[in-house]
Amino acid sequence: MDGECKDAGLAQAGRQRIEWADGMMPVLREIREEWTRSRPLEGLRVAACLHVTTETANLMRTLQAGGAQVRLCASNPLSTQDDVAAALIHEYGVPTFAVRGEPEDQYYRHIRQVLDVDPQVTMDDGADLVSVLHRERPEQAAAVWGGTEETTTGVVRLRAMAADGALRYPVVAVNDALTKHLFDNRYGTGQSAMDGVLRATNLLVAGSTVVVVGYGWCGRGIATRAEGMGARVIVVEVDPFRALEAWMDGHRVMPMEEAAAEGDLFITATGDLHVIDRPHFLRMKDGAILANAGHFDVEIDLEALRELAAPSGHPAREVRPNVEEYRLPDGRRIRVVAQGRLVNLGAAEGHPAQVMDLSFADQALSVAWLASREARLAPGVHPVPEEIDRAVAERKLATLGVRIGRLTPEQEAYLHSWQAGT
Template sequence: MSQPSITDRLGDPETAREEGRRKMDWAMQHMPILQSLSGEFASEEPLDGEVVGMAMHVEAKTANLVELLAEGGAEVAITGCNPLSTHDDVSAALDAHPRITSYAERGVDDEQYYADIEAVIGHEPTITVDDGMDMVAAIHESFPELIDTIVGGCEETTTGVHRLRAMDADGELKYPVFAVNDTPMKTLFDNVHGTGESALATIAMTTNLSWASKTVVVAGYGYCGKGVAKKAAGQNANVVVTEVEPRRALEAHMEGYDVMPMADAAEVGDVFITTTGNRDVITREHFEVMQDGVLLANAGHFDVEVNLDHLSDMAVDQYEARDGVDAYELKDGRRLNVLAEGRLVNLAAPIALGHPVEVMDQSFGVQAVCVRELVEHGEEYGAGVHDVPDDLDREVAEIKLAAEGVEYDSLTDEQAEYMDSWDHGT
């Protein structure tokens, strides 16, 4: 039996629905890409007859993507991809739509979290839209009978794409999935500007502390790490980068950041922000040498980067120092402060709002056109991970530039011919 939707769980959802709708309307004012696509989707209904199953961060910006897909003719079922990132009022507003069922609820335990994913799968989706790959994994592990009727899927995050590529390499991914995370309109903006701005803003608002003069340790120098480092440096912090990949370490060094192993960075950092997508980035050996009062925040998808089991074992006391901040007091009196329970800080902290609206407009625009592509041309894609077709990525960029009133050059026929030819000399 499927789980009850968010409307069934809330005692009196009307006020929540109104507040959620207010948030969604505000966001939509600043989402010109989704506004542009909404006219096409509503008039042509390219998703008519499809069932879209989604596991994403259910907040106002995501909700506008969900409604776009529903207005495009799809039945949509959605749940959260992180127990602390759902906004219940937005979830209730979505559930009021006749083509949308939302199971997302903030603060669920692990058992309920996976039960909600299975409830979405119970709608028998023909397309999946994931943020972390939990739905794809659940379908393959527990509902393989649905795979033959699934046209394809989209994956939003770095972590999810890494998992999918590993699954694909093992020959276990049985339907096509677009790596939305890896396309330029996502990577260059969402990962860099979105993660950088939202992580730092959330940490500052949660703690009421300044960045100026602090030593900020950024673990990982992929696109997300680059954004965090750049934005922290722009707010007059001293930035240290830790890396395991030599070329990224060199890049960070040549950008002017201090680069060192985490064992050394642990001794000097005031704020630690993990962006690696890997586990055990900060562990017992690092906690042992950290300064009193440090802040520990994770900007990666899953809550495995800061090893809280190690920290709990070391602590003689644990208490809520501030809303969204858990202090772990050690035997020698030092207090190490963990934000948002070690979960994705820019979405899981009590006051978190996620990436800026304009940034997510771009990422969700890519998601929307990829879903449309799967419906229209899904038979052209075999099982496995696929890059987003470049013409779709460009389509979203062109919509954004037009909305911003930005004009740009185009190649002449002669230039295009020159660039496409191999036999031109000097």
């Protein structure tokens, strides 16, 4: 079977964990059962660059059940679960190219191997696959029908490509679906980012000062979880609307220059470059812990931290699994979790399956929607169709046994009328 994993002997253990996650993903499971009969993706070639987790495995199984020919690689060098990669290859027959901790050259080689399927549809998480495809294989990019993008960072990159006239096919911004960012980004990231920090550090959050950098949906979720565990939360923002929201949610708000001196734990969630930088390290307490919940490892300027620590004669050392300690010349220690990479997957298992059920149902149905389009969409970034978003929410409520109200014909008419008034 085509693919590359760390150890084929992990396949059975991976299968057990994939089946456990499947039991918590009823919406995706329903779609897979339906697609086993209807086969809406028959013969469709799909290149996927996603976090290789148990939840992703169930998405791949769903696409496969629908008839797609799928190849999968990792969208982050530290996010791969090696037993899952082994199970996908040897238990489910999905060509998978992913090894946890793989160096950069292997990471990009795996992306190219996935693109060798000559895809009609791409699935990305961070836009690395799309960018490689456009830079190195423009003729292939021209033949792609469409794609999907899972995360905020990827959507930002794709919109930049579209603005430059570089994006050659339509991509559905799954991240922007209500059933994705309202739940996955907020509840998923909030819980899993804190989970990663706690597994790596065993920090007592209660009474700690937690600095959340960025107050988008991910930052909101992290701040809520930290506050719920007893932390004193400071929010760092550059957007006045988000800063005002953080203040009204009860958090202190200040620039990073001020927050640096107060924080015990810092978690970045901006998707931007060097939001924690050299001047901030110089103001931090001894023992400050830094973690990143953004997609790429650029939010914490680790090169600057290495340069600051170099004169001490004590290079970074691993003090716990997934925790590196940098000692500054004055003796202060700064600790970085998961090498500054995505903490929820670098030091934990990622989002709970129950919330990924929503996001990956969006992914699956968006791929089917793209495959069914008789006329191709224009190149650019497109929203998830409202009917897909709403259908996923309704399916999820049904699996939870939750019933909601319905408008009467009179109420419907009133909402669509302008004649009625006071």
